[in-house]
Amino acid sequence: MVNNTQNVRFTKSNICLGGISVGRRYIALMRYQTKSPRETQQIAGRLAKKIARQKPGKEAVVVGLIGDLGAGKTTFVQGFARALGIRRRMVSPTFTIMRRYRIPRRRIKKRAPGSYYQLPISYYQHLVHVDAYRVHKPSELKVIKFESWLRDPAAIVLVEWADLIEKKYLHRARIVRFRHQKEGLREVVVRGF
Ligand SMILES: Nc1ncnc2c1ncn2[C@@H]1O[C@H](COP(=O)(O)OP(=O)(O)OP(=O)(O)O)[C@@H](O)[C@H]1O
Ligand SMILES: [Mg+2]
Numbered sequence: 001m002v003n004n005t006q007n008v009r010f011t012k013s014n015i016c017l018g019g020i021s022v023g024r025r026y027i028a029l030m031r032y033q034t035k036s037p038r039e040t041q042q043i044a045g046r047l048a049k050k051i052a053r054q055k056p057g058k059e060a061v062v063v064g065l066i067g068d069l070g071a072g073k074t075t076f077v078q079g080f081a082r083a084l085g086i087r088r089r090m091v092s093p094t095f096t097i098m099r100r101y102r103i104p105r106r107r108i109k110k111r112a113p114g115s116y117y118q119l120p121i122s123y124y125q126h127l128v129h130v131d132a133y134r135v136h137k138p139s140e141l142k143v144i145k146f147e148s149w150l151r152d153p154a155a156i157v158l159v160e161w162a163d164l165i166e167k168k169y170l171h172r173a174r175i176v177r178f179r180h181q182k183e184g185l186r187e188v189v190v191r192g193f
Pocket of ligand 2: 160
């Protein structure tokens, strides 16, 4: 692992653990400590906007969310969705395994030297929220067309309990790990963004 820490701000609760350079991209491993659900949502929002600005690849962006019951995975998804302009209330997809939300193609004005540009806020169209805790048989992933969502370049797929599904689905995934520290306090470790 290359220890390259440029462009990373250090505060007590925001620590860069290192990272790797892939081509021109620098992928950091970040550790945050959040003191409230709101703070967890803010981190999620920042990451969502970062992804939304990146041009889609050949397949979906996959984010695996790993952590115990009540660690903050759904809270993270809520902040992520809101930052993309999704207004619908997010609930845990406990009974449905999956929910899909349309990402609005809202346009924003951005100032450039001497002119204004209209830019899409997001290149992506679908936010797919999966709760793998409820997946008991691989065939259930077929029913929700999980693999075809993973291949859709216009989709961002967030998977709660990503550690419970087969690894083959997650080889390109960005990973967020949540740890319950004490009441109200969570450690959030982010890799691959
Ligand atoms: N710093 C924090 N970040 C996130 N959630 C927090 C924090 N502090 C307290 N909480 C509370 O912890 C709970 C997290 O619940 P959430 O549904 O997000 O967890 P989860 O990881 O999705 O659980 P599950 O495995 O059951 O789906 C919420 O009740 C939230 O208010
Ligand atoms: Mg949840």
